[in-house]
Amino acid sequence: MDRRQKKTRRAVFQAFTELLSEKPYGSITVQDIIDRADIGRSTFYAHFETKDELIHQLCEELFGHIIDTAMDHTHTHGRYSGENAPVSVFCHLLQHLQENDNNILGLLSCESNEIFLRYFKNSLNQLVETQLPAADSDHTPDIPRDFIINHISGSFVEMVLWWMEGKMRQTPDDLDRFFRTVVGPFLI
Amino acid sequence: MDRRQKKTRRAVFQAFTELLSEKPYGSITVQDIIDRADIGRSTFYAHFETKDELIHQLCEELFGHIIDTAMDHTHTHGRYSGENAPVSVFCHLLQHLQENDNNILGLLSCESNEIFLRYFKNSLNQLVETQLPAADSDHTPDIPRDFIINHISGSFVEMVLWWMEGKMRQTPDDLDRFFRTVVGPFLI
DNA sequence: AATTCTATCGAACACTTTGTTCTGTAATTA
């Protein structure tokens, strides 16, 4: 990929995430973005068909990366396995979010976070899928597997949102304990 | 309130909900709304400062009503009380959603549902608050009460979304059973 | 080094949307 393309792409992503922390998605215009990124109008449209595609590509980059990281952790440390797990993949994920490499939490907490949340949750579904025992356990008689997956990843997302709204006063370890308490029975 | 005002207001809400089922919130223009509602441009702005205020007022009406209904049910039938509850307030709420008085489910499932979801969840928080035992139970040692409330209402919302995405193949009774299984321990 | 691609710039463009302001008209209220 051409250096110039990368540079433009980085500038747009940077400008866009900055703007997202300042005002809601709906009121961010292409004009705002190209002003902030300091690129030409035609250049923007050469890269992105529309504003929606921009946020789409941004999500792919951000969440693709964090889920890859979590998957790696699973392969290294094995599946979530109750109390004696060294560091659960969920705790690891929380730590990663807290370190805030790409300001992901900032994006989740911005006004128009629904797009990010959807990506986040879809990514988590993949992760949870790998964490769940193959067959339905005794804990979930007659309950569809995908309901459980949805419940677990949904609970994780809700927890993260709750965490952020409360100024992130808890440690990832605290949250991991909370999370084990409410959904643990379905993971083990 | 003037008849004419009510009529205009109804027409706008109707047009707006119709449009929401056809395309995402972001691409609905004031022009679309006034064309569909067949009102003058100045009339719209006499009622609503902006499009955001319109959706705000619509949410107030819709979710205010369903939560009032659920609260009534609680006062009549008592709190959620495990297996021997006649019809849990959550089951009752699901039935109400299914009957679809004001096409609430249609709004939740539309592309730009995040605004409705937020209202829905906030309303549920109030409801869950009344359902939860006053003190933390043995099931939730050292876990903040508002975490539990958030977890429960979040799980309910996620369940409803899962229900809709799967074409609502389950009955409210099924869902109520699923719901009891995953969050029941914290409600009883 | 010279040449060919290719990304960007910047300006211009027709078009849509926005929110405001105006006048005349019809419905409601006193």
Added chain:
DNA sequence: TAATTACAGAACAAAGTGTTCGATAGAATT
């Protein structure tokens, strides 16, 4: 009946959209 209030419809400036074009600079190829 008279005064008030809500609406329709038109016009308006301002801002945003998405496209096109020729010029310029950087990258790649020979």
